[in-house]
Amino acid sequence: MATFISVPLKKSSEVDLVKPLSKFVTATYPVGEDQVEYLRAVEELNKLRKSALGRPLDKHESSLEILLRYYDQLCAVEPKFPFAENQLPLTFTWKDAFDKGSLFGGSVKLALASLGYEKMCVLFNVGALASQIASEQNLDNDEGLKAAAKFYQLASGAFAHIKDNVLSALNREPTMDISPETVGTLSQIMLSQAQEVFVLKATADKMKDAIIAKLANQAADYYGDAFKQCQYKENLPKYFYFQEVLPVLAAKHCMMQANAEMHQAALANQKKRFGEEIARLQHATELVKTVASRYDEYVNVKDLSDKISRALAAAKKDNDFIYHDRVPEVKDLEHIGKASLVKATPIQNPLSQKFTDLFEKMVPMEVQKSVSMANQRKADMVNRLVGSLKEATNLCNGVLASLNLPAALEDLSGDSVPQSILEKSRAVVQQGGLQSIEQLIKDLPELLQRNREILDESLKMLDDEENTDSELRAKFNQRWNRTPSGDLYKSLRAEGSNFRNVLDKAVQADQVVRERYNAHCDMIALLCKSENELNSAIPSANPAKTLQGSEVVNVLKGLLSQLDGVKREREVLEGEIKAVTFDMTTKFLQALAQDGAINEEALSVTELDNHYGNYTQRVQQSLRSQEDLLAKIQTSHQEFAALKQSNTEANEREEVLKKLASAHDSYVEISSNLKEGTKFYNDLTEILLKFQNKCSDIVFARKTERDELLKELQQSIAREPSAPSFSVPAYQSNPAAPTAAGTTPAAPGPTPAPRTVFTQQTQAKSQPPARPPPPNFTPQAASTSTPATPAPPPTNPNQPPAASATPTGPSQAQGPPYPTYQGYPGFYQMPMAYNPYAYGQYNMPYVPYPGQGQAGYPGAPPAQQPYPYPQQPPQQQYYPQQ
Numbered sequence: 001m002a003t004f005i006s007v008p009l010k011k012s013s014e015v016d017l018v019k020p021l022s023k024f025v026t027a028t029y030p031v032g033e034d035q036v037e038y039l040r041a042v043e044e045l046n047k048l049r050k051s052a053l054g055r056p057l058d059k060h061e062s063s064l065e066i067l068l069r070y071y072d073q074l075c076a077v078e079p080k081f082p083f084a085e086n087q088l089p090l091t092f093t094w095k096d097a098f099d100k101g102s103l104f105g106g107s108v109k110l111a112l113a114s115l116g117y118e119k120m121c122v123l124f125n126v127g128a129l130a131s132q133i134a135s136e137q138n139l140d141n142d143e144g145l146k147a148a149a150k151f152y153q154l155a156s157g158a159f160a161h162i163k164d165n166v167l168s169a170l171n172r173e174p175t176m177d178i179s180p181e182t183v184g185t186l187s188q189i190m191l192s193q194a195q196e197v198f199v200l201k202a203t204a205d206k207m208k209d210a211i212i213a214k215l216a217n218q219a220a221d222y223y224g225d226a227f228k229q230c231q232y233k234e235n236l237p238k239y240f241y242f243q244e245v246l247p248v249l250a251a252k253h254c255m256m257q258a259n260a261e262m263h264q265a266a267l268a269n270q271k272k273r274f275g276e277e278i279a280r281l282q283h284a285t286e287l288v289k290t291v292a293s294r295y296d297e298y299v300n301v302k303d304l305s306d307k308i309s310r311a312l313a314a315a316k317k318d319n320d321f322i323y324h325d326r327v328p329e330v331k332d333l334e335h336i337g338k339a340s341l342v343k344a345t346p347i348q349n350p351l352s353q354k355f356t357d358l359f360e361k362m363v364p365m366e367v368q369k370s371v372s373m374a375n376q377r378k379a380d381m382v383n384r385l386v387g388s389l390k391e392a393t394n395l396c397n398g399v400l401a402s403l404n405l406p407a408a409l410e411d412l413s414g415d416s417v418p419q420s421i422l423e424k425s426r427a428v429v430q431q432g433g434l435q436s437i438e439q440l441i442k443d444l445p446e447l448l449q450r451n452r453e454i455l456d457e458s459l460k461m462l463d464d465e466e467n468t469d470s471e472l473r474a475k476f477n478q479r480w481n482r483t484p485s486g487d488l489y490k491s492l493r494a495e496g497s498n499f500r501n502v503l504d505k506a507v508q509a510d511q512v513v514r515e516r517y518n519a520h521c522d523m524i525a526l527l528c529k530s531e532n533e534l535n536s537a538i539p540s541a542n543p544a545k546t547l548q549g550s551e552v553v554n555v556l557k558g559l560l561s562q563l564d565g566v567k568r569e570r571e572v573l574e575g576e577i578k579a580v581t582f583d584m585t586t587k588f589l590q591a592l593a594q595d596g597a598i599n600e601e602a603l604s605v606t607e608l609d610n611h612y613g614n615y616t617q618r619v620q621q622s623l624r625s626q627e628d629l630l631a632k633i634q635t636s637h638q639e640f641a642a643l644k645q646s647n648t649e650a651n652e653r654e655e656v657l658k659k660l661a662s663a664h665d666s667y668v669e670i671s672s673n674l675k676e677g678t679k680f681y682n683d684l685t686e687i688l689l690k691f692q693n694k695c696s697d698i699v700f701a702r703k704t705e706r707d708e709l710l711k712e713l714q715q716s717i718a719r720e721p722s723a724p725s726f727s728v729p730a731y732q733s734n735p736a737a738p739t740a741a742g743t744t745p746a747a748p749g750p751t752p753a754p755r756t757v758f759t760q761q762t763q764a765k766s767q768p769p770a771r772p773p774p775p776n777f778t779p780q781a782a783s784t785s786t787p788a789t790p791a792p793p794p795t796n797p798n799q800p801p802a803a804s805a806t807p808t809g810p811s812q813a814q815g816p817p818y819p820t821y822q823g824y825p826g827f828y829q830m831p832m833a834y835n836p837y838a839y840g841q842y843n844m845p846y847v848p849y850p851g852q853g854q855a856g857y858p859g860a861p862p863a864q865q866p867y868p869y870p871q872q873p874p875q876q877q878y879y880p881q882q
Contacts, residue, residue, distance in 0.1 A: 003299055004148075004193055005245055006135040007128035007155070007186060010121050010177065012053045013093035013111075017046040020090055020697065024081060027690055028368070034361060041358035048073060052122070059132045064151075067129060068352035071122045074115060075349045076357045079364035083115035087694070089701035092118040093708075097128065097177040098239040108175055111705060116169030120162050123347070124178055127158030131190060134197075145201045149342065152194035157345035159187035182236060185229040187344060189249070192222035194342040196256065209270070213263035214339035220256035221338060223249050251295035255304065258287035262308050264336050265315070274315065275325035276333060281312035283330045367588045370600040374584040377604045381612050385577050385619050389570050392623050394669065396563065399630055401662040403637045406560050421657060424664035425527045431671060433528040437517060440674035444510050447681035451503060451688055458692040459496050462489050465699045472706070479713055482705060492695060499688060506680065513673045516666060523663030556636040563629045570622055577615050582607060 021042040029035045052070035057063040082088050093111040110117075134151035138144035162183040166174055176182055199215045227249040236242045265280035288305040319325055363371070400406070407418040466485040473480045584607060591598050 003248060004135045005189055005248055006131040008097050008241070009057065009125050009128045010097040011095045012121065013109075014054060015049070015090065015092055017049060017090065018042055020088055021045070021081065023693065023697075024088055027693075038359065038362060041362075044358050045073060045077065053125075057129060059129070059136050061133060064126065064129050064133060065352055065354065067122060067126050068350075069355055071119065071126060072350040072352050072355040073358060074119050074122065077359055078115050078119070079366060080359050080362045080368075082365055084113070089113050089698045090115070091701055091705055092121070094121045094175070096175045097124065098241045099176075100240065110175050111708060112170065112172070113701060113705075114170060116165075117174075120166050120169055120174075120178055123158050123162055124183070126351075127155040127162075127183075127186070127190070130155040130158065134193070139197070139200055142201070142204070145197055145204070149194050149197040149201070152190045152197065153342055154345045156187045156190035156194065156342075157347055159183040159190065160344045161347040163187065176236075176239070181229075181233045185226065185233065185236065188222065188226040188229055189245070191342055191344060192219060192226050192249075192252070195219040195222050195340065196252065198341045199256065199259065209263040209266040210337075211339065213260045213267065214337045215341065216256045216260035216263065217336040218338040218340045220253050220260060223253040223256060227253055247295050248298050251291045251299045251301075254287045254291045255299065255301060258284040258291075258301075258304065258308065260336050261287070262304075262311065265311065269315070273325070274319045274323045275327045278312065278315045278319060278325075278327045279330055279333055281308055281315055282327075283333075284308045285312060363585055363589060364592065366598060367585060367592060370588045370598045370603075371584055373600050374588075374604040374607070377608060378582075381608050382577055382580075385612070385615060386574050388619055388623065389574050392626055393567060393570060394665070396567070396626055396630065397665045398662070399634070400560075400563075401658055401665060403634070404658045404661065405556070405633070405637065407657045407661060418657065421527075421660050424661065425529075428524065428527045428664060428667050431667075434521065434525055437524075437667070437671055437674060440671070440678060441514060441517065444674070444677055444681070447678065447685070448503065448507065448510070451681060451684050454685065454688040454692055455496060455499050455503070458688070458695040459493070461695050461699045462492060462496075465702055469702070469706070472710075476713060479716075480709070482709060485702065488698075488702075492691075492698070495691065499684075499691065502684070506677070509673075510677060513670055513677070517670050520663045520666040520670075523659045524667050527660060527663055527667070552636060552639045556633065556640055559629055559633045559636060563626065563633065566622060566625050566629065573615070573618055573622065577612070580611050580615075582611055 022039055025035060025038045025042065029038060048066075048070050052066045057067070083090060091111050091113045092115075093109055094117075096108040096110075099108040130151040134148040134155065137148040137151075139148060160183070162178055163180045166178050166180060166183070173179075195215065196219045199212065199219050202212045202215055227246065230236055230242055230246055230249060261280040261284040265277040265284070268274070268276040268280065285305075285308055288301045288308060291299060291301045292305060319327075407420050462485075466489060469485040473484065584604065587603055587607070588598050588600070591603065
């Protein structure tokens with residue numbers, strides 16, 4: 001039975017998923033059950049990766065199930081974490097599956113901070129392991145045939161998915177094993193083998209010859225396409241893997257075509273077309289001869305060949321003695337139809353039937369961003385409404401302070417401290433007086449300096465790493481093929497610039513608060529004194545008892561009472577606005593599921609209108625009520641001032657009372673501003689620390705990537721030749737049959753490609769000076785010499801033989817041509833009849849080693865001639881099987 005092709009697995013370096021993912025979870029989600037569950041899920045994800053990639057996998061469906069589960073989990077977790085170089089730097093390193101490495105340097109590998117790269121590599125292993133499992137199936141029973149067809153189609157689908165998505169997932173040139181041309185070829189090979197399995201199943205089920213012929217012809221067509229893809233993709237033949245695959249594909253193409261011709265011949269026999277039957281069987285015979293002569297070490301066609309030979313002999317006998325039907329030419333035969341029963345399995349998540357999302361409760365990053373933006377819109381709405389209320393309250397307090405209300409109504413006696421001033425004094429003392437404000441003002445510069453140091457240190461880390469990257473890029477030029485740090489840090493620098501602008505604005509706000517405090521600190525200090533000290537500091541005035549009980553005073557008191565009611569309602573309204581809560585997560589998830597995208601602005605604005613529309617109306621009504629009351633209060637106060645006796649002492653007293661009332665209001669506002677500033681700096685410190693950690697993580701990841709790239713560059717430089725190489729003389733590089741003295745050795749035929757050794761291609765260098773010719777002797781005896789026939793002039797061993805050359809080996813059937821394999825001297829695009837693996841059938845005379853002892857050295861050279869180099873008899877070369 002023919003050999004089936006499987007694909008080797010890629011190998012990955014170990015990656016710690018726990019630290020970066022856990023850091024993101026703790027920074028993003030508050031402490032609680034959800035955070036604990038997410039941290040536990042991170043641990044499980046790390047264990048799953050180790051199970052899927054950290055150990056050798058058996059060629060069993062259970063091992064494939066682990067890979068499928070890990071791939072499904074990567075697809076599920078991708079939208080929930082910000083996997084990017086500048087956000088969550090996780091570097092995944094994978095080796096090229098087909099590159100075997102070299103003596104001084106490791107195999108080709110690629111390290112990228114991309115989850116898409118990890119997904120593509122894991123999916124490659126899914127296809128590779130599926131091909132290995134399929135190749136291990138027992139094709140003598142129905143269950144094995146079904147399983148093989150299933151896994152080959154899965155492998156084909158996996159490779160096809162990589163072909164369509166790898167470039168967009170990586171955004172850079174991938175390694176050759178996952179390049180679109182390579183995985184496209186592998187997908188076609190797997191599809192061809194799946195079709196062949198169906199041919200075997202149809203044959204085992206003894207289906208009609210017409211059906212088997214169409215299935216086999218389609219399989220031959222698939223194998224032919226796969227062979228062409230391998231042959232015409234210039235990068236693939238350099239891999240030893242594809243050097244082994246090419247002859248198998250060519251053999252399978254011929255075998256499937258022969259199988260189709262054999263069954264179509266049986267169909268012709270049933271239709272009494274005996275000449276057509278013989279023609280098809282003869283064509284099938286030629287095809288199996290091609291396979292037997294050229295690819296016998298890869299496939300076994302003896303059973304198929306015997307079956308075709310028996311059928312051809314019987315058909316010829318019957319036609320010669322009975323039917324005497326004319327045997328047509330092969331080109332005149334009707335084409336065999338095609339029937340495909342296979343297709344690449346589409347990659348749709350989840351691939352595993354046992355998959356459960358470890359982060360099921362975690363919402364995707366798009367939803368998280370939308371929720372964050374919605375919360376920002378909500379905070380802006382609340383700040384705007386509450387800010388309007390506070391601004392109106394400050395305006396009201398300022399107007400009343402300028403009118404000395406309500407102190408002017410309480411100070412009708414003219415010689416005692418008004419009750420409102422006493423209440424304001426007690427309020428200031430209870431809040432800590434001047435000491436609390438001075439302590440808050442003293443703390444602000446320290447908090448500001450701490451934040452600036454954190455920000456400066458974070459940006460300095462980026463600067464240092466970027467400078468190092470620029471120096472190495474200038475040193476290595478094109479070899480330094482990683483993303484420039486300047487491009488990678490753009491978002492981080494923009495974020496740092498935003499933080500610096502915020503700090504500058506905070507400094508300006510601190511200065512405004514400090515100036516306001518300096519303007520009112522004397523009066524605030526006066527409010528902190530006792531009642532007696534306060535009474536003595538306030539000038540006295542003549543009594544104005546005549547105003548007590550007047551209509552103007554009563555109206556003014558009533559308006560002030562209404563204004564106090566508006567203030568109290570405003571405080572309640574402010575609390576209600578701050579207490580409103582709603583979650584947009586569900587709406588965003590529904591929008592993402594239905595439309596595939598989230599229109600955050602439209603959804604958020606609609607929800608904010610539903611929750612805050614009524615409060616907006618109440619705020620506007622409160623502002624209008626205050627405006628009306630203040631207008632009436634100002635009118636009544638003018639009447640009150642006209643009735644009140646006015647003198648110098650009264651004016652001085654009223655001015656002091658105004659300043660005390662204004663000092664209280666300023667104290668409350670300054671204290672609130674300072675506390676808000678302290679909270680702002682403390683909150684900003686946490687944000688800046690997270691920013692610093694982000695910068696530290698990405699710089700560390702870049703340093704690791706830099707060290708690894710430097711190591712690879714050093715190894716690459718060390719492997720480069722330090723001096724020009726030279727060509728080996730022909731008599732040393734091309735051992736041929738011995739020739740007589742004075743003759744030139746015949747040009748050898750092409751050398752077969754080694755089976756296990758991969759030689760780097762070298763450029764031709766200048767030839768060294770000529771050396772003495774080799775000695776002339778025969779390996780049979782040291783004492784005798786046989787006159788040699790003059791050989792043709794020397795030829796380049798790397799060029800194909802002339803068209804007129806006659807091969808020494810037996811005649812062979814024609815088959816698909818071989819591509820050129822670079823790097824193997826003497827191996828070239830050979831003619832159809834040449835068999836590169838039939839050892840000994842070269843275009844040159846070959847004398848086997850007699851095995852009767854080593855021949856002696858030739859006698860001394862003639863006089864006046866240098867002593868020639870001794871030459872050992874050529875021995876047959878054996879290439880180890882892989």
